[in-house]
Amino acid sequence: MAAQTASVSHGPRATPGHHPSRAADPDVEGVATRGDVRIAWAVYGDHHDASVPTVVLVPTWSIVPSRFWKLQVGYLARHFRVVTFDGRGSGASSRPAGAAAYTDTEYAADLLAVLDATSTDAPVLVTLSCGAAWAVHHAARHPSRVRGIVAIAPSCGLDVATPGRDEVPWDRPLDTTHGWAKYNKHYWLGGGYDDFVDFFFRRMFPEPHSTKQIEDCVGWAHEITPSVLADTTAGRLGCDGAVCESIVPLTRDVTCPVLVVHGSDDRIRPLAFGERLAELTRGSLVVLDGAGHGPPARDPVKTNHLIRSFVERVAGPSGAPRVEGPVVIPSASSVGSAVDADRSRTGPADDGRAAPTRVAGAGAADALVRRTWTRARNRRRRVLYLSSPIGLGHAQRDVAIAAALRERRPDLEIDWLAQHPVTRVLAQHGERVHPASAWLRNESGHVEHEAGEHDLHAFQAIRHMDEILVHNFMVFSDVVEGGDYDLVVGDEAWDVDYFLHENPELKRFAFAWMTDFVGWLPMPDGGAHEAALTADYNAEMIEQRARFARVRDRSVFVGSPDDVVDQPFGPDLPSIRSWTAANFSFAGYVTGFDPAAAAVEAPAVRAELGVGPDERLCVVTVGGSGVGVPMLRRVLDAVPTARALAPDLRFVVVAGPRIDPASLPAPEGATVLGYVPDLYRLSAACDVAVVQGGLTTCMELTALRKPFVYVPLRHHFEQTFHVRSRLDRYEAGRHLPYEEAIDPDGLAEAIAKEASREVAYRPVETDGAARAADLLADLV
Template structure:
């Protein structure tokens, strides 16, 4: 049997042809992954870019208005309701809370009338506080929620107060974030501007005007309003989200919702002051000191009226759930535990909570490290396993746990590594990336920006893990969520932290224009400022490569050079291949024989990494096989689909074999005469280290493959670059492969001690 056979996968047997199927690709479950939490029947609302999947969805119709609701983790005993805010945004605003809270509690969300998927009745009278509060009660009834903790933002506080005052048994507590409506508190600079009268100016708060919205100034108002709502620097994504959501409704609907709240156009406005005094449940008010929509005095007043507690977020604006999600999530979680009297165990450990607890004196505790390896592809996993092995060689008493996702778990299981059971609660980043990709086209920078709620969710899993486990060291190999949110919440760091990466700096694609250039520069500037202020968060920053591998471009206008800044802020381990080159080359003939490659044949290996985004390139190469074999009749093709592409979905023309997941893919690379690959760094550098000719086709709009990887390969004088447009032509692709096969190469030598050097840097931390 071939060493590349995947057990149970007949398509992976060397020398056999995979069956042809052009149906939809389905990612196979990973046998090495911990079992995912069970979902009840009907949990069919999965979305690859969401932090959680609704188990139940429904509609309650009240007075002819449909209100759409969702329930997450329906079996949990304690319910948290994320109450709608002003209709300018839907319930999706709570995306950074749903994933975390639904691991601990039953969570109910719903789109308020006038927003999202709910109805949009006409007229101000349909949007008074009493109407919204009645909808809240109707959703509680429709979801069989006897009582709940109500979490609100802005206007939602008024609706929760209405419900808690008039139906006290239904509210176990209220978390009121940035309350803004119905209180007897002035807002200097805003109160003097009439909302429902025509104005002769559109400066400042004059944009908050019914006639301006209806007269064509809606877009201008949105930019103004959300720019003030997110007063914190580097809030581009939050502003972008909210503006997009605000375009889901019309200016006329927003005008009606505002008139209803203000008591205009025939609506009756009711102060919540007497109602707030009547609230008997516990109340936590959270307000930013830099709230430029409603000042801190609003939060102070509501806390006073309800006899509640006040947490001031110094420097925060009007949207803390989006801008400071980690802090807000912890505040909500702590409050729910306090008011419900429940102690919620870590979700992954709920079924095995011990009946007794043990505290171990510090000097008796084993040394423990938690390793986080980026799941976008398999390259990180290979080098991280090698580094972990070297680290244990240098620190034999060190226990290493892995918090990991598919496909990384495939590699970890193969090497017998310990996977933390909380890994089951991570949302899959590869799935999101595949959802974002087009035909060999992945706008990597924008895809990562749009992965924000997954990154929040995964950081919250990490936060729970390190809070319940005594780790001496956390190693994050491009664990973007952990690095970012530790810098945003440095008080959560209670371990040594080592950060690893093989590129530095977000770079704009040329066709992104000035807008994308400004965005990438802003992201770079935020990172630079985080590192300057909280250098203590990273105890070690390791660059996988050499200084000359770093691109020599500026981070952006007025920002330093990427190379010079990296030189000042990183240690350099050299490249980490994760294998012994001489030993692997020595096995090449055995591997070729196992694949049925004859002595007079030459072998072309085609692989696109560990995610599913490379499937179009695999199909292009398979289309070019006949033309390539016409130019080089002795050429055999082995196409590796990887762990997230069904090999049976790919055609296998004469002279080509399609394999599934291949452990230790570098062994196959060492046996080839030429290769066709995507532009990922790991595979390209493997082939460089093995001194194999290869054609690489970077994903379109992938800034890392386009700039960082290509610059490194140019330094090594390795590979033949081929744009995807050229690869779309079977004859052109065939010609490129035929020119490379058998070519003598003279690449720069690749380091062989990178894993040991990286491990030495980490060993000093334990």
């Protein structure tokens, strides 16, 4: 197909909608058309500044779409303008028939068409695998339209042998399907496609614990047909009438800077490919020792840093603010409602808050930027606190721990890198929210997106949140790079703990990890597959801790040794309880409030709610996310029956910060509230409660010695196993499966019975915040 002038048809929406599970949303989407082939593209991080460099994430082999770059897009779009597009034969782009439609020259012409369609002059091209050949074609023929090339794991068009693979013909029938014989047109078209895909991606990701990367790529490979992949391969190899052109002669005409990144354990194409391309293009080579063929997916933090460093070297500084040295941060109270917003954007806040100091490009104003370096002896003690946004319990206990820590270190400065709804609690307590918090993608929004009717597969939800976790870690990495923090406290900040163990060289501060559960556990209906996945995740964590014990200076379990489930991490893995006892310090439970003082305030709270002395109050709450809407509706449906059984019952239903109370019905005898600060005050005032199975709310009620019904989210392994085990130890609460709560009569009966029950719970620790602060104080 001859190259034609690109025409552009913009996507169906000028301002694309927010996707809660993505690390970034495109600013604009469109289609570049060459003949009858449509190439779908997207632009992210449009900084509206012509001096900001553009990065084009070039397609790879059509077996995966541009979504492969999901762990790069969010971070790079914060610093640069980013263009992605689906290569022909993949994603939302056309799938023309025949090998001739898929030659390297066609892909290179598509690249040029996308540059024209997106008004991109001279970008930095970032490639993986086959994409390197297309970048070389483009750079050789259009040198003025490229600033540089980052070629990751180049694999095509070079005069380098791949032992074991090159000897196997792709286009002839074979009498074996062993090894690289699976890489065969006739095997794909004859029913062996699934087997090939599984084989290929297991070779692509030889690194241990790569289940998610393999799963993603296998899924993408099934978005196209075997015949399309056969055409794309024939076009690249010069089969079925296509003309294959080596890129070796073209490299002489590549004049832009080139960075080649290649894994030493690449089992798709050996390191010699990367070495040869670097030699031919007079470029630089970075060898990732122990890495396979997919560093953008398997080593995203290192890959992202390499890309950014190269782009800034060849195309100038980024367009995003950097965090340099001490930053003036407004108090949360002065921010007001600004920090309440769901900060799901990729850019800095536009609400008037102080932004980090910008290190701008090459303009004259850049010389006016003032920087200050403070000698270590003159620095105040600084802590960066990270509190999980999945629920509000972490925020409540973390604020209490921070207050206790300040008592021990009066000169302490604490900044919070936090998301909604945590920011609601922080604003209430006048804590300082770091302005870079605006760059975080919201984890609660992702969880809500993953949930069904009172159903949240928590383990899979975390797995599916990989691009958000990478994005948020990169924000954290930028913050600590210039923040001079003495201590980072991560309360279930999964991204920070995981990627610091994967990139321990980035640790430049004391690090304390806090959690109230240890160990991923499979749900029974997940079968052997889920059991294997959870065991693999647990094994990776155990191996990380054994190899890099220095990453965590303190591991704090919020609870006691007996609160840890007594189950194995998986086959041939240790007991969760024994391993946790050997690797954690125990703070006891942290309520974040004084139960005795809350009991004293209870009569006043009841009076504020209009609850009479002859009435009993039932409080219903489902935590800080929007997952609990179905449960709230079930309880509200049961109110009339419950009041028929117990006429003195009054209901107060708390929707929380992410559910609109106006969206819920309010039957007689029930009041629906929105976000309630210090929810424990309401719990202290109640006579009975109905809650989900979240640990914080259940333990609040246990500490207050209140009868309650708890209905764990289905498929939520933490609520199903970890929380229930702890509540059983305290002999607290009445467990009610959601299947039974669906029946209004059954739910009403459970509430009425629990309201009349005398409780005899084990006592809950009251000094947890102080004990946790003692464990942290010597780190700062």
